[in-house]
Amino acid sequence: xxxxxxxxxxxxxxxxxxxxxxxxxxxxxxxxxxxxxxxxxxxxxxxxxxxxxxxxxxxxxxxxxxxxxxxxxxxxxxxxxxxxxxxxxxxxxxxxxxxxxxxxxxxxxxxxxxxxxxxxxxxxxxxxxxxxxxxxxxxxxxxxxxxxxxxxxxxxxxxxxxxxxxxxxxxxxxxxxxxxxxxxxxxxxxxxxxxxxxxxxxxxxxxxxxxxxxxxxxxxxxxxxxxxxxxxxxxxxxxxxxxxxxxxxxxxxxxxxxxxxxxxxxxxxxxxxxxxxxxxxxxxxxxxxxxxxxxxxxxxxxxxxxxxxxxxxxxxxxxxxxxxxxxxxxxxxxxxxxxxx
Numbered sequence: 014x015x016x017x018x019x020x021x022x023x024x025x026x027x028x029x030x031x032x033x034x035x036x037x038x039x040x041x042x043x044x045x046x047x048x049x050x051x052x053x054x055x056x057x058x059x060x061x062x063x064x065x066x067x068x069x070x071x072x073x074x075x076x077x078x079x080x081x082x083x084x085x086x087x088x089x090x091x092x093x094x095x096x097x098x099x100x101x102x103x104x105x106x107x108x109x110x111x112x113x114x115x116x117x118x119x120x121x122x123x124x125x126x127x128x129x130x131x132x133x134x135x136x137x138x139x140x141x142x143x144x145x146x147x148x149x150x151x152x153x154x155x156x157x158x159x160x161x162x163x164x165x166x167x168x169x170x171x172x173x174x175x176x177x178x179x180x181x182x183x184x185x186x187x188x189x190x191x192x193x194x195x196x197x198x199x200x201x202x203x204x205x206x207x208x209x210x211x212x213x214x215x216x217x218x219x220x221x222x223x224x225x226x227x228x229x230x231x232x233x234x235x236x237x238x239x240x241x242x243x244x245x246x247x248x249x250x251x252x253x254x255x256x257x258x259x260x261x262x263x264x265x266x267x268x269x270x271x272x273x274x275x276x277x278x279x280x281x282x283x284x285x286x287x288x289x290x291x292x293x294x295x296x297x298x299x300x301x302x303x304x305x306x307x308x309x310x311x312x313x314x315x316x317x318x319x320x321x322x323x324x325x326x327x328x329x330x331x332x333x334x335x336x337x338x339x340x341x342x343x344x345x346x347x348x349x350x351x352x353x354x
Contacts, residue, residue: 039063041183041237044288045244048280052251055272056258061251066243068179068236069322072315074168081161084154093144097133102126116170121205121218123162127155163206163309167316172225173202177306177323180229183237187291191230192298198224199302206309231299237292238326242333252340256347270348277341289334296327 039046042063053060094100102125105111114122130152137145167173176199201221204210213221225231260267303324310316345351 039065039240039244041185041233042240042244043185044284045241045248048276048285049244049248049251051276051280052248052255052273055269055276056251056255058251058258061247063244063247066239068181069239069319071174071178071319072168072313073174074165076315077164077168077313079161079165079168081158081165084151084158093141094133094148097129097136099126099129099133099148102129115166117166117173117202117205117222118215118218119169120163120166121212121215123155123159123166124205124208124212127152127159130155159208160309160312164313164316167206167306167310168313170222172222173306175229176225176231177235177303177320178232179236179239180232181236182233183240184230184233184292187234187237187288187295188230189291189295192234192295195225195228195230196298197221199299203302203305206305234292234295234299235323235326238296238330241289241292242326242330245330245333245337248337249340252337252344255340255344259344259348261344261348270344270350273344274348274350277344281341286334289330293327293331300324 046063050060094103102122106114106122106126111122130148134145134149134152137148198221201213201217202225204213205218212218255273256262259270259273261270303320307317307320307324310320
């Protein structure tokens with residue numbers, strides 16, 4: 014009889030091994046996947062098959078319906094501005110290349126043009142007060158439109174939308190050096206959004222926008238926050254009642270319970286929490302940029318809703334981690350284990 018039981022147990026482990034082998038780690042979630050495999054194997058239960066969530070995507074220009082009045086000086090007045098910097102900027106805006114400009118780069122040039130119009134009005138005030146007054150009127154009208162122009166720019170800009178959208182896969186490794194370069198690029202863009210900040214050079218802005226548009230690091234970071242939280246929540250049935258199958262609710266402490274304790278200490282308290290900690294640390298550094306975008310898009314509810322979801326991801330992961338640890342605290346108490354022992 015004992016041989017039959019042993020054989021059945023052996024066959025059970027073979028089945029579990031085969032199930033584990035057919036359940037590869039989801040991309041970017043190898044820390045949690047390895048952890049759950051160890052827990053499941055120790056408890057002799059089938060591992061949980063992870064089901065990913067739908068990625069969050071930033072609103073597009075199509076989602077934000079804007080009607081922005083077109084402002085323009087008369088042809089004669091435009092010709093009279095040749096002596097002003099504004100005249101050159103207006104000519105560039107009306108060129109074939111200028112008409113194709115969009116996104117943050119267009120808003121950047123809108124800010125330059127607005128400043129140039131005010132300067133031009135002041136320069137013309139002595140020699141041509143009537144023209145100066147018309148230029149000032151145009152500048153004031155454009156200033157009123159700047160919030161709408163910024164909202165339009167953000168909704169049209171691929172680099173900005175990339176920064177607050179999720180990638181198709183989570184970040185596998187949080188790299189502080191790579192993240193630092195992305196922060197530098199965000200700082201450059203923020204100087205354009207912040208009307209009180211000095212504008213960067215066009216070359217600086219172009220480089221920053223190109224990097225943020227092509228790179229997926231921050232987008233993968235948001236996805237990692239979402240997916241790690243979902244994975245932890247899916248593990249709840251596995252860890253919610255470990256004490257009983259581990260044998261801690263009867264006399265003595267079986268070897269299975271000791272193995273589980275070691276899995277928690279070496280795997281969850283090690284690689285898993287280190288990875289989650291770095292993800293949340295980096296996401297907290299992105300908070301000022303998310304808040305700046307929220308201020309810039311306060312006229313669009315769809316943007317506000319999206320940014321609230323993005324901004325809440327780190328706290329949600331922290332809460333999910335805390336809730337997961339509480340199950341282990343109960344297990345440690347039931348098994349009379351000292352925390353960290």
